[in-house]
Amino acid sequence: MRQSKLFTKTRREAPADEVAKNAQLLIRGGFVHKEMAGVYSYLPLGLRVLTKIENIIREEMDAIGGQEIRMATLHPSEKWKTTGGWDAVDVLFKIQSRTEKEYALGQSEEEIVTPIAQEYALSYKDLPVAIYQIGQKYRDELRAKSGVMRGREFGMKDMYSFHETQEDFEKFYEIVKASYLKAFNRCGLEVKVTEASGGAFSEKLSYEFMALSDAGEDDILYCNACTHCVNVEIAKEKEGNACPKCGKGKLMKARAVEVGNVFDLGQKYPKAFGFTYKDTEGKEQTPIVGCYGFGTSRLVGTIVETFADEKGMVWPEGVAPFAIHLVSLGKDSDEISKTADALYDDLVRAGVEVLYDDRDMRAGEKFADSDLLGIPKRIVVGKDAVNTGEFEVVNRATGEVVKTSRAKLVG
RNA sequence: CGGGGUGUCGUAUACCGGUAGUACGCUUGCUUUGGGAGCAAGAUGACGGAGUUCGAUUCUCCGCACCCCGACCA
Secondary structure, three states, X not given: OXXXXXXXXXXOOOOOOOOOXXXXXXXXXXXXXXXXXXXXXXXXXXXXXXXXXXXXXHHHHHHOOOEEOOOOOEEEHHHHHHHOHHHHOOOOEEEEOOOOOEEEEOOOOHHHHXXXXXXXXXXXXXXXXXXXXXXXXXXXXXXXXXXXXEOOEEEEEEEEEEEOOHHHHHHHHHHHHHHHHHHHHHOOOOEEEEEEOOOOOOOOOEEEEEEEOOOOOEEEEEEOOOOOEEEOOOOOOOOOOEOOOOOOXXXXXXXXXXXXEEEEEEOHHHHHHOOOEEOOOOOEEOOEEEEEEEOHHHHHHHHHHHHOEOOEOOOOXXXXXXXXXXXXXXXXXXXXXXXXXXXXXXXXXOOOOEEEEOOOOOHXXXXXXXXXXXXXXXXXXXXXXXXXXXXXXXEOOOOOEEEEEHHHHHO
C-alpha cells in the first residue's frame, strides 16, 4: 500500500491523558482511535494487526477441529435469566428497547452457544463438537484502563466444546492448551500456562495463559526450571520456594497479562437449558462442556507493551501490519522515485506485504515515522540504491543494516 | 462504586477577573531534502449549565467527560 494514500497519519505526541504505553503508541501511529474510555476503533494499520492475530488463532482452532460460527452479540434476556446470569453477572451490559423489552450485550456466549449445540447434538454420534467465534465482547467494567488491555468492548476468540465424557473433555483440553501455545508463539509471545481458580465458571482449576509484562494485572509464581506456574491468587507456595513439581527449580514472581484462558465448565450450562443427547443405549445424557478464551485485541496491546522501544512499536513478523516498509527518499519523478516505484511493483507482484512511503517528506520525518510504525524490515531507497543497485535493509528490532540486491529482495 | 486529579485550536502547552499566546499539524507560495527543515501569508480554540461580578476561559456550585489509586473484572 502506498503511504500517501493511507488516510491516517502519525502524531508526534500522544494525548496527555494516556499513560498506558500501548495506547500512546497505537494512537500516535494511527493504529486505533479512542471512542471513549475502554472503547477503541481499529484503523487500517491496527486492523491489519488484529486481523493477523485473528487469522492465527483461526488457523489453530481449525487445525484441531474447531468450527467457526458468528453468534449474535445482542442477546435475549431470557437466556441469561435461564442460567441466572442476568442477576449474577455484574459486568453484563443490560439494555432496553423502546417497548421496554430487555436485552443483554454478549460478554461471553455460553447462553447462546449451548442452545445452538443443543439443536444439533442430538446423539452421541454428534459428539464431541467444538464451536468457536471471533468477535466483539462487551463488559461493563467499572473502570476501563491500560489502553486496549482492559476495555468495555474488546475482541476475543471464544470456543466451546461438548463431550460425552470427562476423559474425552480432558483429552481435548490438552489439545487446546498445546494449540494455544502455538498460537501465542506465532504472535511472537512466550506465555506461561498458569493454574488459576475457575472463578464462578467452575469449581475446578482453570488455566490462564500469561504473558510476562509489567503492564499486566496479575501476579504469577513460575518455576525457573520447569513449566510449573500458578496464579498467586490460589498459590499455596511463596516466592523463592522450591518448585513443588520438579523439585529442582525455584519459584519466581512476575507480573503478567492474561491473554487466554481455558475452563472446565462441567455440566452447568447443558443442565440449565435441559440439553441432553442419546447415548448408545438410547438413554438421555448430559454433555461435558469446555470453554476457551483468547483475547485478540488484548494481544495487540500486550505485543506493543512487550516489544516497543523508545522509538516506537516493534511488531513480530507474524502479526506485523506489513512485512516491509519501503521508504523512498526521492521526490517528484527523480531517479530515486523511479527506482523505488519499480521495487514496490516487484515486491507487490512477489506477494510481499509492503507499505510504500512514497510521500514527499524529509528523510528524518520518514525514518521517525518508520520507527514508530514498527514494521519488521525497512528498505531505504536513496542515492546509493540508484548508483549501486543495492538496497539498505534495516531490521527494526535490532537496528542491523544489510545491503541486499534487488534480485534477492523480490526472490 | 469509594478516593484523588484534569478539562484552553486537530495535538502538546502558556498566561490571565477585562485583547487568549506559542510549537507541531493543516491551507497557499518559495526554498530545502539520509534522522521530525527555513521564510512569508492564512484558517482553526476556553466541556455543558447555573451562580458571584460592571465584566468569568479564569472564582463557586452542579453536571458531563477523561486519567490515576483502590474495589470490581461470573
